[in-house]
Amino acid sequence: MPLSYGAQTVPGHTRWHPEIPAVAEVISGGSVRMECEGFWGTREALLCGPLAVVGAEPGDVIVVDVLGVGRSGGVPAPGAHPGVIGCAPGDEDLPVAVVPDGPLLGRVRPGLAAYQPVAARAVRTAARAGDVGSCSDARLGAGSRIVLPVQVRGAKLSVGDLHFGEGCTALDGWIDLRVNLTKRGVERFHVTGPLLMPV
Template structure:
């Protein structure tokens, strides 16, 4: 199983969205996190790093995610670097009744565990919610200095990011992304946030 890094920890990545994929770490409002991400997985699926729980986040809140920096793992040029996917875990109501599991990566919910098959049966592909719940590079290039406003659907928000792109060709490579997260309570109601708001640099 591919492993990704969060600080000093090495953690499994995930290729699907599901509210029951457990968080690998926590961040407080105003805190920052570095995620070390891999490129595509299997049949060009985005391999996501996380989820990161935002302390105090509840459904109906909003998190504001600032992209502080992005770099390539090999130290090469990172001009125009941006994540392909940034988002929060969906609520249960956004999941299908059942889909074909076909062996997805689900972070710490691993094959052989009792809860793997129930989660795999309903988990959504990593880019399936683009524009609805997650931010996508198809909508905007979220380079350093960009901001993403995301509604929270589950306790802790469970923020994930990955599929880092570099250069005009949108080539996905291994790399890292630094994010700062701020929590706004009841942000959905207060600011009428119904989906991701992407603010490119």
Template sequence: MPRNVFPLDSTKTFTDQQLTGHNRWHPDIPAQVHVKPGDTFRVDCREWFDGAIHNDDSADDILNAPLAGVHVLSGPIAVEGAQPGDLLIVDILDVGPIPQEDSGPLAGQGWGYTGVFATRNGGGFLTEQFPDAYKVIWDFQGGTATSRHVPGVSFTGIVHPGLMGTAPSPELLGRWNAREQALIDTDPERVPPLALPPNPDSAILGSLTGADFDRAAAEAARTAPPRENGGNQDIKNLTKGSRVFYPVFVDGANLSMGDLHFSQGDGEITFCGAIEMGGFIDLHVDVIKGGMATYGVSENAIFVPGNTDPQYSEWIAFSGTSVTLDGEQRYLDSHLSYQRACLHAIDYLTNFGYSPIQAYMILGAAPIEGRLSGVVDIPNSCSTVYLPTGIFDFDVKPGKNGPHRIDPGQGVPHSAA
């Protein structure tokens, strides 16, 4: 096993650990660990809510989740010699649930969860159809996930970090805050909000204290969106065997990571839509001096996907176009067309006995493929959702004898907003 440079004790909270990570982006958060180019090492990662979500049949914890405190990230990790303008090479050698802990109260100890937030807390991709809070528990056995809340489904996880990235420079942080505040100002009372401004409440900033903490907490960017530094990209194929090339904006690069997922569908459409868990990630790092200019990577990481995905040979696909449910035509709106494709998949699965929320949870957690299939044929964009038929223990394709009917069981825990 590689040297564990950021160990976490499952019996302690995130802020009571030997090393304290962070939940905001800021260039002044000190590196907790220093490594060298060519080093291989392990990092423990906590589930993004730090144990606030429980393995039970209630969604009250999702409804009342401590959103101001996410994501709890391990790091920063400084790489010796990395300087602004370089590219940081990060190889994901392995990633998985909490090792040797296959039962316990923390997500990652033999189980994980998928949630839908209430609209007031950010909602999800389909928040107009599902405005309340919901939760599904998934049990892990080997590399397979099953759920008491969604019967008839099992699939192999594509385990990956939902969030990994380098620290921003002061200038980059300033651009983030300015452009996101400008967006908020266009509709400041919107629910859910258009963006999340800096918020000192529940900020964790590593070893910063005193006046330095107060100043940084007022400036630091929330970790919810992906940005030029990588961040919360939620790319399901960023898994074992992947190589990522991150832009470097500060000395040492200051790499951080967390928000591990056992599995996820493209888009993480329920927002808390992967199978969330704590676990570990084994990494190898190196540096390409001047790589940002050499390869034209001035912003946003590029990566080589891993090759450990489960191999599904048969799919059933659903398409959607950029027309609203009320029949309003939109111009090449790929966000809308993907929503419509997802809704068509949900409607289809209800014919087999699933409730709409059970079907929604399947699309969020299972390894569906989402694609932009047409973005030039005015006025309609076309998006598609590919659902692997092999995840079901019955034939999910149309047939002359009609759809097989499953017993939906106890259903999905629900907490009204």
């Protein structure tokens, strides 16, 4: 049975940062259903996660298989795909601190002591084009595979901005993923960025 945390009160996130806490865990070979929302605020992609992969360490690789994508209510949607999927960046990939503009950071909420330091260096999705898979590169629908290098402990996988139909309109929905961990995959297979294998 896939793990679903859509029933929990877990806010999404609109930026990437290694200190955004994971909302759930998955073991290698396990599957998970991630309940995604559409856009937030000024049409920023609202990401679901992060999901910690048990045993993942920097230098490892996770292989993510897209098992299915569907609209809210459980109905599968052939041809649907995520707009973005990726792992958290490492500290070395964070920008110089800037004045934050109120991003969503999952469980790191405004008012907490950790919020301002994390918000000041969190990365926008648009700035991570070479580090994450996006629908501008490939439509990663059911049957697709994504290979992602791990940069932080647990990998901290996030996905979101689900697209349905030719208009690629981001709506609420779900995506089922299976995750496999390959130890030292970066060194063994020379994986330097996301490898996208659409159907």
